[in-house]
Amino acid sequence: MDIATFTQILQIAFEKKVSDIHFEVDNPPIFRARGHLIRSKLSNLTKKDTEFIASTVLEQHKRELPEDLKEFDASYTVADVGRFRVSIFRQRGNIGLVMRVIPHHIGTFEELNLPVVLGDVTKAPNGLILVCGPTGNGKSTTLASMIRHINDNFNYSVITIEDPIEFIFHSNRSCIIQREVGIDTEGFGGALKAAMRMDPDVIMVGEMRDLDTVDACIKAAETGHLVLSTLHTHNAASTIGRMVGFFPSQVQENIRHRLAEVLVATVSLRLVRGKSGEIVVPAMEIMHATSTIKSCIRDGHLDDIEQYIEKGRDEYHMQTLDQHLIQLCRQDVISLEEAKRISRSTDLERKLIYS
The missing domain is CATH 3.30.450.90 (Beta-Lactamase)
Structure with missing residues (x-):
C-alpha cells in the first residue's frame, strides 16, 4: 500500500x-x-x-x-x-x-427525504433535541441537516463540539464555531462548560457518552440554550431511560423532572432499503414533548409514550416508527418485508391493513 x-x-x-x-x-x-x-x-x-x-x-x-x-x-x-x-x-x-x-454537501430536509417538521423542531428557543438510532443509520447526517436549517434561517451563535468534526459548516445567517475533542478541547464536559462563556444560542454535541456530558447538556438547556445531540438508542422511551440511567438511582427522580422540563423532541431513525434496492430512505419516529409526554417522563411511565406519539400524529405532527413504515409501504417506497425487518412490532401487517 x-x-x-x-x-x-x-x-x-x-x-x-x-x-x-x-x-x-x-x-x-x-x-x-x-x-x-x-x-x-x-x-x-x-x-x-x-x-x-x-x-x-x-x-x-x-x-x-x-x-x-x-x-x-x-x-x-x-x-x-x-x-x-x-x-x-x-x-x-x-x-x-x-x-x-x-459528503461535501450538507443536504436539506427535502434532499435527504427528512420530514419538514424537523424545521419546526429547530424553532424552539431553548431546550434539548435528541437524534437517536443505531450506528450507521444517519444520525450525524440528520443532525447536520438540522444545523444547516438553523444556519440558513436564524441569526444565531452556534457552537459544535465533536469527536471528530465531521461536516464542515460555513457561517451563513448564523455564526458557527466548531471544536474537536482531542485537538481544540480535552473532552465534551469541559468544552460544554467553556461553551457557556462563548455567547452561544445553540450548542451541538456530537454524542452524549457519559454522565458528565449528559448533565452538562441538561444544564445548558436549563440555562436558556438550544442543545442538540445524539444517542445510540432506538426510540423515545429508550432514549429517556438511557439518559436517566446515566445517573445514580438516588437522583433519577430529580433527573426525570429536569429532563421533562427541557426536552423539546426526540428524533429516532433507521435507514431502510427502497424497493429498487438502489436507495436507502430514513424511517423515523418523531416525538414532541407535549404536556402529556412530559408527565410520562416525570412519573417514569415510559412504556406509555409510544401510544401518545401515535395519537398525536394529526395535532402535533408526531409519528411512531411503525406509522412511518406503513406510510412508506403505501407510497410503494419500501416493501412489506423490509418494513417487517425494521419494525419492532409483531403485528405490523395487521396495522397496515386496518389503519
Missing part, C-alpha cells in the same frame, strides 16, 4: 457513493454501499498495509501510531476529494480501520 493507492480507494468511495470502507488484515478493502457490504477485487491487506493507513491518518493530526494503540477516532481529509470519519482499532493483534464517508 502506498499513498497513491490509498487515495485512489478513497476517491472510488466518493464516486460510487459508498458509506463506509473497511480495512482489515487478510481481507481486501470492503465497501458498504446502500446497506450492503461489497468486497473489492484488490489484494488482501497485510499488517504493514493497515499500519500504513493508520499512520497516514494520524500523521494528518501530527501524531504517530503508538505501539499500544487499542482504539482511536479521528478525521481524515483528502484535498479535492472529501472528508472521512475514521475509527482505528486493534483486532487479533493487528490494526484495522473503518472510514465513514462524509
Whole structure:
C-alpha cells in the first residue's frame, strides 16, 4: 500500500457513493454501499498495509501510531476529494480501520427525504433535541441537516463540539464555531462548560457518552440554550431511560423532572432499503414533548409514550416508527418485508391493513 493507492480507494468511495470502507488484515478493502457490504477485487491487506493507513491518518493530526494503540477516532481529509470519519482499532493483534464517508454537501430536509417538521423542531428557543438510532443509520447526517436549517434561517451563535468534526459548516445567517475533542478541547464536559462563556444560542454535541456530558447538556438547556445531540438508542422511551440511567438511582427522580422540563423532541431513525434496492430512505419516529409526554417522563411511565406519539400524529405532527413504515409501504417506497425487518412490532401487517 502506498499513498497513491490509498487515495485512489478513497476517491472510488466518493464516486460510487459508498458509506463506509473497511480495512482489515487478510481481507481486501470492503465497501458498504446502500446497506450492503461489497468486497473489492484488490489484494488482501497485510499488517504493514493497515499500519500504513493508520499512520497516514494520524500523521494528518501530527501524531504517530503508538505501539499500544487499542482504539482511536479521528478525521481524515483528502484535498479535492472529501472528508472521512475514521475509527482505528486493534483486532487479533493487528490494526484495522473503518472510514465513514462524509459528503461535501450538507443536504436539506427535502434532499435527504427528512420530514419538514424537523424545521419546526429547530424553532424552539431553548431546550434539548435528541437524534437517536443505531450506528450507521444517519444520525450525524440528520443532525447536520438540522444545523444547516438553523444556519440558513436564524441569526444565531452556534457552537459544535465533536469527536471528530465531521461536516464542515460555513457561517451563513448564523455564526458557527466548531471544536474537536482531542485537538481544540480535552473532552465534551469541559468544552460544554467553556461553551457557556462563548455567547452561544445553540450548542451541538456530537454524542452524549457519559454522565458528565449528559448533565452538562441538561444544564445548558436549563440555562436558556438550544442543545442538540445524539444517542445510540432506538426510540423515545429508550432514549429517556438511557439518559436517566446515566445517573445514580438516588437522583433519577430529580433527573426525570429536569429532563421533562427541557426536552423539546426526540428524533429516532433507521435507514431502510427502497424497493429498487438502489436507495436507502430514513424511517423515523418523531416525538414532541407535549404536556402529556412530559408527565410520562416525570412519573417514569415510559412504556406509555409510544401510544401518545401515535395519537398525536394529526395535532402535533408526531409519528411512531411503525406509522412511518406503513406510510412508506403505501407510497410503494419500501416493501412489506423490509418494513417487517425494521419494525419492532409483531403485528405490523395487521396495522397496515386496518389503519
